[in-house]
Amino acid sequence: MPNSGVKPQPGIPLFDTVHPLRRQASPTGRNLALRLGRPLFRHCSSYRLKVPQTVVERGIFFVKIFVTGGAGYIGGTVSQMLTEKGHEAVIFDNFRHGRRDLLPSGAQFIAGELADRQTLENIFSSARQNLQPFDAVLHFAALIEAGESMQRPEIYFRNNTAGTLSLLEAMLACGPRRLIFSSTAAVYGEPESIPIEEDARLEPTNPYGQSKLLVEQMLVWFNRIHGIKYASLRYFNVAGAREGPNGVTRGEAHEPESHLIPLILDVALGHRPSIRIYGDDYPTPDGTCIRDYIHVSDLADAHLLALDALDERTEKQPPLIYNLGNGRGFSVRDVVSSARRVTGHPIPEVIEPRRPGDPAILVASSTKAMRELRWKPRYTGLDDIVRTAWLWHQKRYRA
Numbered sequence: 001m002p003n004s005g006v007k008p009q010p011g012i013p014l015f016d017t018v019h020p021l022r023r024q025a026s027p028t029g030r031n032l033a034l035r036l037g038r039p040l041f042r043h044c045s046s047y048r049l050k051v052p053q054t055v056v057e058r059g060i061f062f063v064k065i066f067v068t069g070g071a072g073y074i075g076g077t078v079s080q081m082l083t084e085k086g087h088e089a090v091i092f093d094n095f096r097h098g099r100r101d102l103l104p105s106g107a108q109f110i111a112g113e114l115a116d117r118q119t120l121e122n123i124f125s126s127a128r129q130n131l132q133p134f135d136a137v138l139h140f141a142a143l144i145e146a147g148e149s150m151q152r153p154e155i156y157f158r159n160n161t162a163g164t165l166s167l168l169e170a171m172l173a174c175g176p177r178r179l180i181f182s183s184t185a186a187v188y189g190e191p192e193s194i195p196i197e198e199d200a201r202l203e204p205t206n207p208y209g210q211s212k213l214l215v216e217q218m219l220v221w222f223n224r225i226h227g228i229k230y231a232s233l234r235y236f237n238v239a240g241a242r243e244g245p246n247g248v249t250r251g252e253a254h255e256p257e258s259h260l261i262p263l264i265l266d267v268a269l270g271h272r273p274s275i276r277i278y279g280d281d282y283p284t285p286d287g288t289c290i291r292d293y294i295h296v297s298d299l300a301d302a303h304l305l306a307l308d309a310l311d312e313r314t315e316k317q318p319p320l321i322y323n324l325g326n327g328r329g330f331s332v333r334d335v336v337s338s339a340r341r342v343t344g345h346p347i348p349e350v351i352e353p354r355r356p357g358d359p360a361i362l363v364a365s366s367t368k369a370m371r372e373l374r375w376k377p378r379y380t381g382l383d384d385i386v387r388t389a390w391l392w393h394q395k396r397y398r399a
């Protein structure tokens with residue numbers, strides 16, 4: 001791997017640590033086998049020799065992952081899962097929409113901006129020089145509001161598309177050659193058929209979706225020309241909160257919030273008088289839009305499986321592209337009804353006109369991820385997803 005020659009800068013923010021890392025395991029295994037509990041060595045490099053005996057004995061490789069956007073909802077959940085499994089997560093976030101108070105325990109964090117390629121290179125090269133290189137990048141950092149992108153497309157292309165280019169250039173210079181990219185159902189636009197397969201037409205109806213599709217298109221060439229191995233995961237509507245032995249640990253806390261489930265739960269908590277339903281004249285059974293809700297823990301599982309799958313691929317093989325959804329559609333009214341059942345609150349609704357660019361139905365076919373990654377979502381019922389979101393919502397506001 002070429003070294004960019006970039007010297008580590010003393011000025012780089014230190015690796016702040018929320019809690020001291022469990023560093024008994026070497027994070028430098030090149031093999032990204034993340035599934036714990038079975039022998040995992042396949043084609044290990046000399047780094048293997050550095051793995052402490054105790055870890056080798058357990059047949060487990062721990063990995064070191066650079067997590068952009070890890071102070072946000074999904075990146076934070078995945079980082080927490082990584083650290084709970086003994087891996088090392090280094091979060092990189094500008095905290096514009098991230099939450100310092102919700103940083104997962106055990107993860108390190110660096111405050112920084114994607115566009116700052118020099119800082120990214122410094123981080124990657126210092127890690128290399130310390131013989132603790134990153135094994136992969138999980139790239140969650142993005143602006144995520146489709147509605148806002150219709151008002152200010154430029155900030156979406158700069159932040160999401162140009163920001164990712166800066167990250168990719170830093171990776172080429174001295175970073176890891178594996179990437180998991182957070183893509184979105186918004187790359188499809190108005191679907192021609194339901195459920196949506198990965199090879200469906202890609203025609204975003206807003207700049208947010210376009211900014212992500214442009215990244216997917218760049219990645220094709222970075223793979224072909226530079227051998228960057230990547231998986232592009234197209235999430236549908238991510239919801240719910242991660243549960244641990246002591247209850248829910250983290251869930252959605254977007255500010256401003258535009259996602260349906262937390263908005264409905266705001267009503268149940270008395271923070272809003274009613275929930276606005278945009279259009280009840282769609283060609284769906286109850287007239288409201290139908291969406292596919294995927295639990296954030298199931299989504300997190302898919303990232304670990306995708307990392308593992310990447311490891312088994314050669315640079316010449318085509319990249320991995322997967323829809324991540326529940327495969328079941330729920331209307332806005334289904335979600336409101338579920339929240340009424342879960343919270344016991346009447347949740348008044350107000351009907352508003354349709355919003356431009358809202359497709360009637362968006363439901364994923366996730367059979368490819370289930371078949372190839374052996375991914376098995378556990379939260380398939382809507383009430384279960386809403387239940388965890390409700391537990392989190394109450395906890396969040398009590399805190």
Ligand SMILES: NC(=O)c1ccc[n+]([C@@H]2O[C@H](COP(=O)([O-])OP(=O)(O)OC[C@H]3O[C@@H](n4cnc5c(N)ncnc54)[C@H](O)[C@@H]3O)[C@@H](O)[C@H]2O)c1
Pocket residue numbers: 068069070071072073074075092093094095096097098099112113114115139140141142143144159163182183184185234235236237238239254
């Ligand atoms: N939440 C969903 O339902 C959903 C659906 C489809 C796709 N996605 C994708 O998943 C990813 C994570 O979404 P989320 O819901 O966790 O969003 P989020 O807003 O909670 O997290 C995004 C994080 O990225 C950080 N960030 C943004 N731009 C940055 C930059 N230039 N430099 C450094 N940090 C930056 C923000 O501060 C924030 O902490 C995004 O890429 C989003 O497009 C989310």
